[in-house]
Amino acid sequence: MLGRGAAALLLVLLGAARSGFGAPRRYTPDWPSLDSRPLPSWFDEAKFGVFVHWGVFSVPAWGSEWFWWHWQGEGQLGYQLFMRDNYPPGFTYGDFGPQFTARFFRPDEWAQLFQAAGAKYVVFTTKHHEGFTNWPSPVSWNWNSKDIGPHRDLVGELGAALRKRNIRYGLYHSLLEWFHPLYLLDKKNKLNTQHFVSSKTMPELYDLVNSYKPDLLWSDGEWECPDTYWNSTYFLSWLYNDSPVKDEVVVNDRWGKNCSCHHGGYYNCQDKFVPESLPDHKWEMCTSLDRASWGYRRDMSLADVLSETEIISELVQTVSLGGNYLLNVGPTKDGLIVPIFQERLLAVGKWLQVSGEAIYASKPWRVQLEKNKTSVWYTSKDLAVYAIFLKWPENEVLYLKSPITTSATKVTMLGLKGDLKWSKDPDEGLYISLPQLPPSALPVEFAWTVKLADVK
Ligand SMILES: *[C@@H]1O[C@H](CO)[C@@H](O)[C@H](O)[C@H]1NC(C)=O
Ligand SMILES: *[C@@H]1O[C@H](CO)[C@@H](O)[C@H](O)[C@H]1NC(C)=O
Ligand SMILES: *[C@@H]1O[C@H](CO)[C@@H](O)[C@H](O)[C@H]1NC(C)=O
Numbered sequence: 001m002l003g004r005g006a007a008a009l010l011l012v013l014l015g016a017a018r019s020g021f022g023a024p025r026r027y028t029p030d031w032p033s034l035d036s037r038p039l040p041s042w043f044d045e046a047k048f049g050v051f052v053h054w055g056v057f058s059v060p061a062w063g064s065e066w067f068w069w070h071w072q073g074e075g076q077l078g079y080q081l082f083m084r085d086n087y088p089p090g091f092t093y094g095d096f097g098p099q100f101t102a103r104f105f106r107p108d109e110w111a112q113l114f115q116a117a118g119a120k121y122v123v124f125t126t127k128h129h130e131g132f133t134n135w136p137s138p139v140s141w142n143w144n145s146k147d148i149g150p151h152r153d154l155v156g157e158l159g160a161a162l163r164k165r166n167i168r169y170g171l172y173h174s175l176l177e178w179f180h181p182l183y184l185l186d187k188k189n190k191l192n193t194q195h196f197v198s199s200k201t202m203p204e205l206y207d208l209v210n211s212y213k214p215d216l217l218w219s220d221g222e223w224e225c226p227d228t229y230w231n232s233t234y235f236l237s238w239l240y241n242d243s244p245v246k247d248e249v250v251v252n253d254r255w256g257k258n259c260s261c262h263h264g265g266y267y268n269c270q271d272k273f274v275p276e277s278l279p280d281h282k283w284e285m286c287t288s289l290d291r292a293s294w295g296y297r298r299d300m301s302l303a304d305v306l307s308e309t310e311i312i313s314e315l316v317q318t319v320s321l322g323g324n325y326l327l328n329v330g331p332t333k334d335g336l337i338v339p340i341f342q343e344r345l346l347a348v349g350k351w352l353q354v355s356g357e358a359i360y361a362s363k364p365w366r367v368q369l370e371k372n373k374t375s376v377w378y379t380s381k382d383l384a385v386y387a388i389f390l391k392w393p394e395n396e397v398l399y400l401k402s403p404i405t406t407s408a409t410k411v412t413m414l415g416l417k418g419d420l421k422w423s424k425d426p427d428e429g430l431y432i433s434l435p436q437l438p439p440s441a442l443p444v445e446f447a448w449t450v451k452l453a454d455v456k
Contacts, residue, residue: 027240029233031263037240039265039282042168043216043250045361046120047319048352049170050345051286051328052110053125053294054154056132058333059096065295065330068093068130069178097132097143102150105335107161113337115165117345118352120360122162123170123218123326126155126208128295131177135211139203150335159212170216171208175201175230175254177221191229198231205235213245219254219264227256227263236264252284266324274314278322278364285318288328289341296330296338305340308347309390312447315348315359316388320377322364354415354443358386358451367402376400385452386414392448396436401429403455410453415443420450 027033057065062082064070071079072093083091114122127133127140135155136146145154159169177183182196208214217239219232227233232255240246253264261269266282274285288294289311291304306314311327318325327348329341337345352359362379370376374391376398387400403409411420411432421433432450442448 024241027237029237031233034233034236034240035263037265040248040250042248043121043266043324044282046168047324047359047362048117048119048315048348049121049123049168049284049324049326050114050117050119051123051172051288051294051326052158053128053172053288053296053328053330054335055125055128055134055295056093056096056100056130056149057128057295058330059099061296061298061333063297063299064293065128067295073178093130094143097148100132100145100149100333102145102152102154102333102335105150105152105154105157105331107157108164110158110331110337111161111165111167113342113345114162114167117349118356119167119345121168121170121216122158123172123216124155124158125172127174127177127204128172129174129176129178129221131174131180133204135208137204137207139200139207155208155212159214168215169212170218170250171212171214172218172220173205173208174221175219176224186229187224191225194229194231197229202231202235206238209239209243209245209249215245215248216250216252218252222254222256222259225257227259230256232256232259274318274323275321278368282322282324284324284326285314286326286328287314288330289344290328290330294328294330296332302340306344308344309446311344311348312351313390316377316390316447317369319359319362320364320368320379320388351444351447355388355447355449357381357414358388358449362386370401372399372401374398378402383453385455386449387452388447388449390447393434396434398432398434398450399425399429400432400450400452401425403430403452404428405430406454406456408454412451412453413443414449414451 027037053065057067060067063079070076071083126135131143133140133144135153137144142148145152162169180196180200182199186193186196222230239249251265253260253267255264261267266284268284268286272285272287275283289306290300291306315325329337331337358379362381365378365380365385367378374389374393376387376389379386385403389398405424411422413420416435422430424430
């Protein structure tokens, strides 16, 4: 028999063996445990991703991807008139399904475009609130892209094309489905039953993870029910402990009412959310090239599309504040990404070709924003500090207040050869003499980056 001291020592050693010495840590199905998981590092390094909203809503392509809900959930007059004027009487939302042809969907061309845009990850709608699955889900009978419409596995095809280009693959998934009979039944039962979760939501989430091994799960449609209804913590503990993607997978925060901005992996908070100052938790800003919709809509006008300078300003602000920027496009029902979206994405890619050094794998600096005559956003990497300024100063002199210079300080501009002259301000900061070049010789047309070596 062991003495008391020896037994205690043995228990300590066993405990250490369980938590340290290479044994993987196990997560329990509760938020304190799940929230303590470190975020896999690829996500913070990626900084920029493309979001894709594609589904049966891309067929009417009018108003927004919430078409079905606005039409028949809320009964908005505009949607009723649109249906009356454009479709035969008795036409149902389900009748749009066969018209979702994806006829010109060439996943390699999408992947090539997203790569040229500089995206390090892509998040794709596997199923929006309408419930139509873009993969052959075994529990979405006749409301999936294999049985009707494209007759293809869109989720699988896009994933294969992205992976050939080393782009990380994220899957968007809506927990709720507006009109699913079992969901409506559970709500009628005041959520005392979980028929919908056990026979639809959970089987599909497990199927998505096992079949496509996503790098990211972008959960949505959580807001009507608590996480206990969705069984989210059980699913996440499986995802983190035992799933085929347990080491690399990243998730967001939409896993139940009141979870977003509090629990999960990184935080989205609300759509298009941007914090005012540097948060202490990794976050992502998701936004859409079409200000008014995530899904493609034919009634979009040029004024609805974010401009190049808006996009780049948001990207810079987001990264400076420690976030990732996820920019959405809505393809047409045929699987085309319209030229105005291509043009915007390529403009981001062109800017990142020059400025990516200040973006990818950067870290927030001790100061994020300096506002004087032009807004200057800071990022940092290794020993360098990057100052990205959004307007060219009138007298060709850029004043930076925050950096503390040394005699070894060196200043360059990304995309230009040679050092820039600078002088120390007697009080604080430095003046940088910008090169006097014709606009065509500048490395980018907007949002220039100076790199400061040896500053504090
Ligand atoms: C919730 O998850 C647990 C653990 O996997 C499982 O035993 C239970 O059946 C799940 N409940 C529902 C409604 O899916
Ligand atoms: C949950 O969120 C709702 C609004 O989204 C809010 O009214 C409510 O107070 C929150 N409840 C808790 C417990 O935080
Ligand atoms: C604004 O910039 C100018 C140089 O362009 C500098 O002289 C001035 O001190 C700055 N003001 C503040 C408040 O930082």
